[in-house]
Amino acid sequence: MANLRKKKKLTVYLDPDVEKALTEFAARRDRSQSMIGEAAIASFLSPDDAERREAIIAKRLDRLDRRMDRLERDVGIAVESLAVFIRFWVNTTPALPEPAAKAAKAKSAERYEAFITALGRRLAQGPKLRQEVSEDVTDQRVEFGRLSR
Structure with missing residues (x-):
């Protein structure tokens, strides 16, 4: 028989709003409150959690930066197109x-x-x-x- 480590019991006091959110989250995910609490505590205590969050934020910022570059390019094209058209129209259309x-x-x-x-x-x-x-x-x-x- 495998030597299974038995989990320790922990009692925590939660604010009613936090407890309600935990209950609703557990029900939506079809998971136990204990499992969600354990995962949250493990994530909180993880030393690389800050680095992981920073990497996620950096990835999102890079994506936003690329979108902004495309928007800037598109607006520049629109402005230049309008300017070229107006110059052409003014120069070629007599009163x-x-x-x-x-x-x-x-x-x-x-x-x-x-x-x-x-x-x-x-x-x-x-x-x-x-x-x-x-x-x-x-x-x-x-x-x-x-x-x-």
């Missing part, structure tokens, strides 16, 4: 005479709706502009449809 300006204003709502519809299709179907923009392009500027250095 309209008064009668034509009124007609254009009347047509603008319809054109805006068409733009929003096209944008919605593009966002739903992809590819996204950020996927089309190469990440290794350095020090190149797009100016009116041609690359210049």
Whole structure:
């Protein structure tokens, strides 16, 4: 017969809120309160617990940092795209005479709706502009449809 070590009994006093949380947690996990208490005490007394927590936090921070880098890149692409479009539009669109300006204003709502519809299709179907923009392009500027250095 194997020599099994018998566990020692320990009595602890818990705050009613802590006891309630322990009871609910044990019921959700279908485990005994004793087993959960033993695991919690072992974790608390573990010397590498702080290092393990630090590693978990560092991993999460690294993941957040990568997400922030992607967001920063995407926002930069959006801002540059808008700036290039505005510069192109301002440079290529002449001012309209008064009668034509009124007609254009009347047509603008319809054109805006068409733009929003096209944008919605593009966002739903992809590819996204950020996927089309190469990440290794350095020090190149797009100016009116041609690359210049």
